[in-house]
Amino acid sequence: xxxxxxxxxxxxxxxxxxxxxxxxxxxxxxxxxxxxxxxxxxxxxxxxxxxxxxxxxxxxxxxxxxxxxxxxxxxxxxxxxxxxxxxxxxxxxxxxxxxxxxxxxxxxxxxxxxxxxxxxxxxxxxxxxxxxxxxxxxxxxxxxxxxxxxxxxxxxxxxxxxxxxxxxxxxxxxxxxxxxxxxxxxxxxxxxxxxxxxxxxxxxxxxxxxxxxxxxxxxxxxxxxxxxxxxxxxxxxxxxxxxxxxxxxxxxxxxxxxxxxxxxxxxxxxxxxxxxxxxxxxxxxxxxxxxxxxxxxxxxxxxxxxxxxxxxxxxxxxxxxxxxxxx
Amino acid sequence: xxxxxxxxxxxxxxxxxxxxxxxxxxxxxxxxxxxxxxxxxxxxxxxxxxxxxxxxxxxxxxxxxxxxxxxxxxxxxxxxxxxxxxxxxxxxxxxxxxxxxxxxxxxxxxxxxxxxxxxxxxxxxxxxxxxxxxxxxxxxxxxxxxxxxxxxxxxxxxxxxxxxxxxxxxxxxxxxxxxxxxxxxxxxxxxxxxxxxxxxxxxxxxxxxxxxxxxxxxxxxxxxxxxxxxxxxxxxxxxxxxxxxxxxxxxxxxxxxxxxxxxxxxxxxxxxxxxxxxxxxxxxxxxxxxxxxxxxxxxxxxxxxxxxxxxxxxxxxxxxxxxxxxx
Numbered sequence: 038x039x040x041x042x043x044x045x046x047x048x049x050x051x052x053x054x055x056x057x058x059x060x061x062x063x064x065x066x067x068x069x070x071x072x073x074x075x076x077x078x079x080x081x082x083x084x085x086x087x088x089x090x091x092x093x094x095x096x097x098x099x100x101x102x103x104x105x106x107x108x109x110x111x112x113x114x115x116x117x118x119x120x121x122x123x124x125x126x127x128x129x130x131x132x133x134x135x136x137x138x139x140x141x142x143x144x145x146x147x148x149x150x151x152x153x154x155x156x157x158x159x160x161x162x163x164x165x166x167x168x169x170x171x172x173x174x175x176x177x178x179x180x181x182x183x184x185x186x187x188x189x190x191x192x193x194x195x196x197x198x199x200x201x202x203x204x205x206x207x208x209x210x211x212x213x214x215x216x217x218x219x220x221x222x223x224x225x226x227x228x229x230x231x232x233x234x235x236x237x238x239x240x241x242x243x244x245x246x247x248x249x250x251x252x253x254x255x256x257x258x259x260x261x262x263x264x265x266x267x268x269x270x271x272x273x274x275x276x277x278x279x280x281x282x283x284x285x286x287x288x289x290x291x292x293x294x295x296x297x298x299x300x301x302x303x304x305x306x307x308x309x310x311x312x313x314x315x316x317x318x319x320x321x322x323x324x325x326x327x328x329x330x331x332x333x334x335x336x337x338x339x340x341x342x343x344x345x346x347x348x349x350x351x352x353x354x355x356x357x358x359x360x361x362x363x364x
Numbered sequence: 365x366x367x368x369x370x371x372x373x374x375x376x377x378x379x380x381x382x383x384x385x386x387x388x389x390x391x392x393x394x395x396x397x398x399x400x401x402x403x404x405x406x407x408x409x410x411x412x413x414x415x416x417x418x419x420x421x422x423x424x425x426x427x428x429x430x431x432x433x434x435x436x437x438x439x440x441x442x443x444x445x446x447x448x449x450x451x452x453x454x455x456x457x458x459x460x461x462x463x464x465x466x467x468x469x470x471x472x473x474x475x476x477x478x479x480x481x482x483x484x485x486x487x488x489x490x491x492x493x494x495x496x497x498x499x500x501x502x503x504x505x506x507x508x509x510x511x512x513x514x515x516x517x518x519x520x521x522x523x524x525x526x527x528x529x530x531x532x533x534x535x536x537x538x539x540x541x542x543x544x545x546x547x548x549x550x551x552x553x554x555x556x557x558x559x560x561x562x563x564x565x566x567x568x569x570x571x572x573x574x575x576x577x578x579x580x581x582x583x584x585x586x587x588x589x590x591x592x593x594x595x596x597x598x599x600x601x602x603x604x605x606x607x608x609x610x611x612x613x614x615x616x617x618x619x620x621x622x623x624x625x626x627x628x629x630x631x632x633x634x635x636x637x638x639x640x641x642x643x644x645x646x647x648x649x650x651x652x653x654x655x656x657x658x659x660x661x662x663x664x665x666x667x668x669x670x671x672x673x674x675x676x677x678x679x680x681x682x683x684x685x686x687x688x689x690x691x
Contacts, residue, residue, distance in 0.1 A: 090577075131570045192548035198576055198586065199540040213526040221519035223621045243458045249525055250417075259525065294550045 056114055057357075058122035058147070059349025060101055062087030063155060064176065064257060069104035071112045071119070072350040080112025081346075089138055090128035097126070098141035105145065121149035123353035125158030125345060130194060149357050155345065156181045156191060162348025163309030163341040166355065170295055171341070172288050172325065175312035176260040178204035180291035184299040192291045192298075197256050202287035203321075205260035205314050211280045212266045213249065213259075217242075219276075227276035232265045267317045278320060285321040289328020296333045305335035309342070383441055384684075385449035385474070386676025387428055389414030390482060391503065391584060396431035398439045398446070399677040407439025408673075416465055417455035424453070425468035432472065448476035450680035452485030452672060457521060476684050482672065483508045483518060489675025490636030490668040493682065497622055498668070499615050499652065502639035503587040505531035507618035511626040519618045519625075524583050529614035530648075532587035532641050538607045539593045540576065540586075544569075546603075554603035559592045594644045605647060612648040616655020623660045632662035636669070 054073055061068045067087040071080040084103035086092050092100070101124060109116055124142065129135045135152045142150060156173060160181045163171035170182035178201045179194035197206045216233045218224030220242050234240060237248040248254070270277035292308055308329050314321060326338050343351075381400055388395045394414040398407040411430035413419050419427070428451060436443055451469065456462045462479045469477060483500060487508045490498035497509035505528045506521035524533045543560045545551030547569050561567060564575040575581070597604035619635055635656055641648060653665050670678075 131574070192550050193544075195541075195544040196573060196577055198537055199573070200544040202541075210525055214522075214529075217520075217522040217527040221618075221621060222625055223519050223617055246522060246526070247458070250523055290550055291548075294548060298549060 055120040055354075056112070056118050057350040057353045058105060058108070058119045059158070059346045059351070059353060060087075060104060060122070060124040060126075061155065061158060061344075061346040061349060062097065062101055062104075062124065063127040064088045064091055067100045067104040068346045069101070069108040070346040070350055071108045071114065072347065074354070076347070076351060078347065080108040080110070080114070082107025082109070082111060087126060088128035089126065089134055094137050094141050097138065101142060102145065116146055119147050121353040121357040122147045122151070123158065123349040123356065124150065124152045125155050125349045125352075126152060127155045129154055149353070151353070151356055153349075153352070156194065158345045158349045158352060159311050159341070160189075161352050162343045162345045163311065164307055165342040166351065167306075168301065168304070169307040169309065170292055170301075170336070171309045171311060172292050173311045174204050174284075174288055174314040176205050176257055177201040178207065178288065178291070178312075180288070180295050182292075182295040182299050182301070184301050185304070188299060190295050190298040192294045197259075202291070203284040203314070205263035205312075206256055207287070208266050208280055208284050208314060209259045209262035211283070212262060212277065215276050215280065216245070225276055228269045228272065228274045229266065229277055232269050233262070236262050236265050263314055264316070267314075267320070270317065270320055281317050281320040282324050284314065284317075285324030286328055288321070289325040292325070292329050293332040296329070296336065301336075302333050303335070304333070305337070306333075307339045307342075308336050309339050311341055311345075382447040382681075383439070383445050384677040384680045385432060385435070385446045386485070386673045386678070386680060387414075387431060387449070387451040387453075388482065388485060388671075388673040388676060389424065389428055389431075389451065390454040391415045391418055394427045394431040395673045396428070396435040397673040397677055398435045398441070399674065401681070403674070403678060405674065407435040407437070407441070409434025409436070409438060414453060415455035416453065416461055421464050421468050424455075424465065428469060429472065443473055446474050448680040448684040449474045449478070450485065450676040450683065451477065451479045452482050452676045452679075453479060454482045456481055476680070478680070478683055480676075480679070483521065485672045485676045485679060486638050486668070487516075488679050489670045489672050490638065491634055492669040493678065494633075495628065495631070496634040496636065497619055497628075497663070498636045498638060499619050500638045501531050501611075501615055501641040503532050503584055504528040505534065505615065505618070505639075507615070507622050509619075509622040509626050509628070511628050512631070515626060517622050517625040519621045524586075529618070530611040530641070532590035532639075533583055534614070535593050535607055535611050535641060536586045536589035538610070539589060539604065542603050542607065543572070552603055555596045555599065555601045556593065556604055559596050560589065563589050563592050590641055591643070594641075594647070597644065597647055608644050608647040609651050611641065611644075612651030613655055615648070616652045619652070619656050620659040623656070623663065628663075629660050630662070631660070632664070633660075634666045634669075635663050636666050638668055638672075 067084045069082045082104040084100040087097040087100040089097040139152045160171045168185045172180045181191040183189045212229050216230050239245040394411045396409045409431040411427040414424040414427040416424040466479045487498045495512045499507045508518040510516045539556050566572040
């Protein structure tokens with residue numbers, strides 16, 4: 038059944054319905070959806086984290102299997118009915134990790150199964166498969182784009198030590214630096230100080246330091262402070278607002294770089310934004326929009342066209358049919 | 365015997381000679397020195413790391429005991445001959461850690477034994493106990509000062525997440541960010557890229573990322589890259605030079621803050637600099653000097669008057685006699 042067919046009308050046609058599986062797996066949860074050929078979601082399943090860098094290949098594969106089985110159960114179909122699957126995962130930027138995950142999922146019995154990065158499915162979901170750019174800023178940050186010739190480019194995704202500019206982790210670290218500077222009287226006073234005590238625990242600088250450097254502290258937990266930085270900024274704190282504005286400019290630089298590398302300066306296309314830090318709204322979006330407008334005046338900021346797991350299901354279908362269509 | 369006596373001439377006078385112990389303990393090694401009343405070093409001993417935050421109280425105390433015993437052996441004296449000891453340690457900014465270390469060392473049988481921070485002994489060593497400021501920038505960074513009234517103030521020492529601006533760890537992280545930006549074409553090209561591959565290992569961005577985020581990677585190991593950043597800067601790389609200049613400005617801001625907080629703007633005093641990053645020389649010192657000159661034109665940059673372990677021994681003596689002198 039080709040992508041442009043009409044919905045099935047008869048029992049015979051119904052028997053030919055194909056199902057596509059999309060998975061969106063990250064550091065906190067895994068979401069699987071099953072769609073039919075008409076992109077209608079017929080089943081959904083959730084499971085724990087499946088970033089193999091964080092939880093290992095075995096646990097990641099187990100979480101993905103669990104999410105898929107729940108989605109199959111909800112759709113009342115067997116895994117064997119799945120025509121193609123696309124697994125989008127955090128932590129698989131390296132090809133060897135994608136191959137290891139693919140091998141770990143080979144016993145699912147799904148013939149056409151691809152493992153791609155979470156950025157790949159977010160890009161597809163953001164632009165509906167067309168040309169455009171997606172700016173992803175959650176715990177980390179990455180920006181990817183695709184032009185009309187199908188060429189792709191990404192910047193960022195370097196993690197908290199070497200980058201992740203504009204991400205939740207970056208915003209939280211900047212805020213902690215501002216807290217240290219305010220405490221030492223090196224920088225301006227800010228309501229971030231009290232917010233940091235409330236979030237990390239402690240009543241003195243020493244206690245705050247102890248909390249930040251405790252062995253159980255994680256990058257995810259630090260990044261969680263970004264929400265509070267956003268709240269403090271909304272209440273008018275100038276230091277917090279400056280950090281968010283800088284985050285927006287950093288994300289704008291990332292988008293501008295992708296646009297330049299793909300030679301899209303003179304085209305009209307969506308720049309979609311995805312991720313937790315965008316609850317900051319205009320505090321972050323305004324400097325991002327300005328940075329994009331400077332390099333590509335016809336580009337426009339937008340929310341993604343569809344959720345990543347559904348985008349993955351559509352990519353699965355495209356992977357199955359694209360070679361035939363191209364030949 | 366008071367501090368201003370002449371050296372002992374007779375056997376009777378020799379019998380009255382007092383010995384003072386100074387210890388400088390950090391994340392990589394512990395140095396103990398024994399001096400006589402005339403600040404002459406009569407014995408020295410080395411042992412492994414004694415930062416209790418890193419190695420635990422037990423191992424830190426064992427290293428300190430080992431260094432002291434070696435120093436006693438070198439000086440051919442018993443521990444019982446030590447009139448007073450000053451133990452300067454990294455990782456004891458919190459009072460409860462200093463107290464735990466003091467308790468762990470109580471079985472040494474030294475009556476007058478104080479545990480202070482490494483910054484305390486560096487400050488004393490930098491200014492010979494007089495008014496002044498010390499800027500310490502090794503793996504981390506901290507700046508402390510003391511004015512003519514004996515008031516003390518410090519800024520920094522917040523660790524790699526919340527601060528340590530201008531330190532080796534900070535310089536190395538900035539350099540890694542510049543590497544990521546150059547690789548992504550977000551920032552200018554720089555010789556730091558090849559230097560990072562050579563230091564951390566790897567031949568592709570993915571391999572570099574994997575090396576930086578490997579579980580066995582430590583903040584100390586990251587900070588070690590700073591030496592290579594300095595080499596690249598010396599060879600003329602503009603990105604590396606800009607990072608070092610910013611490090612110097614950050615350390616200058618720290619010094620200026622301490623000077624302001626101690627109301628020393630109009631006085632003449634030494635600003636001593638200590639730590640591995642200062643092998644960068646004028647690339648770092650020039651912006652630091654300028655920042656200090658702006659707030660305190662009569663202050664002057666200098667190397668420390670004495671080594672930290674020897675400073676500790678002098679502090680030990682001062683602690684023993686100061687109450688008597690003050691009364």
